[in-house]
Amino acid sequence: MLGVVVMRQRTVAGVLLVPLVAYLAGCSTHKIVPIAPTQLKGPQERIVELTTTDGQLIKFDTWARLDNAVVSGVGSDATPFAIPADQVARVDSAREGAKEKILRIVTRDGKEIQFMPPGATNRDGVISGQAKHSYTIPLDKVQRLWVQRTDAGRTALLTLGLLAATAAIAIAIAAATKESCPFVYSWDGTKFVFDAEPYGGATSRGLERDDYAELQHLRADGGRYRLMVTNEVRETQYTNLMELWVVDHRPGLSLAADEWGGLHTLADVRPPLSAVDREGHDLRPWLEKTDKLIWEPPAVPDAAGSMRGEIVMSFPRPNEARRVKLVANVATGLWGSHMIREMLALRGRELDAWYASIDGDPAAGQALRAWNLREELYALKVEVEEPTGWEVRGALIGGGPFIAENRVLPLDLSAVRGDRVRLRIRPPAGFWALNSFALDYSQDRELTVSKIAPIEARDTRGIDVLQSLKAPDDDYYTMPETGDRGYVVFPAPEPRPGTERTLFLHSRGYYRLHLTGEGEPDRAALKQIAEEPGGAARFAAARFARWQSERHRAE
Structure with a gap:
């Protein structure tokens, strides 16, 4: 009776494909995702933040790196720092008009100190300023990390405004890190932002379920809300329904x-x-x-x-x-x-027989x-x-x-x-x-909840999949391959005066992991x-x- 019944997270989405070339040519998707220390891919990872096993949250100024099982980087925090100038071996500075601002020093004993803007000053033989803190954290003292991953792959369009198949789509998160569910991205007016994960654990049709997710990054653009859903794992994803819930409510109220x-x-x-x-x-x-x-x-x-x-x-x-x-x-x-x-x-x-039993x-x-x-x-x-x-x-x-x-x-x-x-x-x-x-x-x-159906939905190849998303039935929008993307658009109603707006995505679906079913x-x-x-x-x-x-x- 083994299986998995994870639940509750978010759902599918996309963007208007025809004829909104401006949104789809050269757009990028951005993620800052949590991973376990054992899931770091190597020195190429851009580590934005981490938490230590003793409960410390460390944010890095740009990003930290992993080297020989140690995470090293410059924090975004700062503390007052002063040192006699004769104990400094090297000074890196920049001039602003007549003033020279010290950005970085290396002490005689080899320590590198970076300063927060506007930089440090040298007065009366003492260099002082707000110094950024440098961190070196052994990986076994790290509980969780947040890494930045970006897919800047361009989407090509055929003539007549139809979406062509991309030659290759660089998926940002490796299958070893992510084991289930689609990823949903919201258009925030300038880019797609990772905003939701729907129906995790619904590993077969018999476990299909509804999901309700707040879309915190979604913004209206040209009277439309645009979403993108991606398959970034070794699985086939089946989406049965997608609708946007628009709630205009009293300012300051959380939902x-x-x-x-x-x-x-x-x-x-x-x-x-x-x-x-x-x-x-x-x-x-x-x-x-x-x-x-x-x-x-x-x-x-x-x-x-x-x-x-x-x-x-x-x-x-x-x-x-x-x-x-x-x-x-x-x-x-x-x-x-x-x-x-x-x-x-x-x-x-016997996996297929188990699926048949559950379904x-x-x-x-x-x-x-x-x-x-x-x-x-x-x-x-x-x-x-x-x-x-x-x-x-x-x-x-x-x-x-x-x-x-x-x-x-x-x-x-x-x-x-x-x-x-x-x-x-x-x-x-x-x-x-x-x-x-x-x-x-x-x-x-x-x-008062306005439940809004999508007005356009297309897959990676530009094929219309709108009917598959309008009602829970036997017609599914299917994404069978890693790299598949769907783009969906909803009308954006005018907000009611004196209210704030919260948006939820209601979806329904399931997925099947790509397993050999052998042995x-x-x-x-x-x-x-x-x-x-x-x-x-x-x-x-x-x-x-x-x-x-x-x-x-x-x-």
């Missing part, structure tokens, strides 16, 4: 969707008062706000040999509230995403979902402390792993006693990336994963240990 497509307003968001793991470590700095500090333990057992973490969070409960909205920003971990392919590959030549037998699909909830690989149970103990009151569905979104989970607090709410989660190691948790006690405000099934591993509680997490830990060992030997 978030739940698993079922309900939109919620957020006006009284309370971060956790405390967040501790089983060993008593304070995780509040990691989980109190949505930022680059993401709690993502590797797929290794703890000191007691357990693959299950445990995090208990405490929140205020004003006026003995009986209902609350949990707002969680969580995603499938990078290693958890990789395990989708690894676990499906265990089925060997054709509702009971098989339901059994798979029950297994997933038991193991909490891609669905994380949320427990509320009540007089009877810890009670499961909902589940968070994984997404990503590159883009996590705020998701709302309504919770019933009627059985809770006192002025505090305590929540518990028990994520298996390596499968979850946890960014932030909060409770919102405000009443949902009434919203004998690994029945021992499949039995362990399907039947033993925690067996899947132990399998993932064994694969992680093997990967680390192979990487260290290669170094």
Whole structure:
């Protein structure tokens, strides 16, 4: 019954292909994507930011480099610095009119110091200014990195304004880093920006699902909203529906969707008062706000040999509230995403038969979902402390792993006693990336949602695929090859005066990984994963240990 039921992230999109040559000739796509240290490709990577294992966020002035398992770069932060001029061996400066500004020095003991604009000065034999901090971080002290990757491949157009097939499309993210889902890019008025990942984990038609994603970078241009969807992995992607939800609302109001497509307003968001793991470590700095500090333990057992973490969070409960909205920003971990392919590959030549079972037998699909909830690989149970103990009151569905979104989970607090709410989660190691948790006690405000169908959609070759995206049916827009792109356009309605606009993309679809389906099934591993509680997490830990060992030997 092995499979994967990841959920909740974003969906397909594109751009008007005919006749908007200006948008498609020479356009580029830009990503700043998170990766694990083991997924760095080498010294060519442009490292923009990283978090260390002790919770430090480091942003680099341009980008850092990897060399001999050490990340080195100049930070974007600065501290006051002064040094006697006679201790300086070299000075690099620039002149602005009559003033000379020192940009960089090398000290007599070989240290290089760079200064923030407008530079340092030399007064009375002392060079002083705001010095940029240089970092050298061993890779084993790095938890997660953000790297910049750009696809500047040009899109050629045939005469009559139709899109021609590109000779080659340089895909920015290697398949080893990304294991599932399409990528969605929003046109922000000047370029396409990576903005969404839809229906992660829907690995067969029987697991097809709806997805609801806020498009934070999408901007109207010429009365149109333009999106692009790409296949950047070894899989075939099937998109059944795509529509844009336009919400004009009171300024300053935040919105978030739940698993079922309900939109919620957020006006009284309370971060956790405390967040501790089983060993008593304070995780509040990691989980109190949505930022680059993401709690993502590797797929290794703890000191007691357990693959299950445990995090208990405490929140205020004003006026003995009986209902609350949990707002969680969580995603499938990078290693958890990789395990989708690894676990499906265990089925060997019986993979197609397993797909047929999931697609054709509702009971098989339901059994798979029950297994997933038991193991909490891609669905994380949320427990509320009540007089009877810890009670499961909902589940968070994984997404990503590159883009996590705020998701709302309504919770019933009627059985809770006192002025505090305590929540518990028990994520298996390596499968979850946890960014932030909060409770919102405000009443949902009434919203007017305009659901807008696309007016044009074409694939990489310029073929019209609009009808495939208009309704959930048996007609799918299919992207079978790595490098396929789809371009879609929506009309942009005039905004209502005195409001702010939030945009959501509602899509529906699934995908099939490109696996050979050859060889004998690994029945021992499949039995362990399907039947033993925690067996899947132990399998993932064994694969992680093997990967680390192979990487260290290669170094």
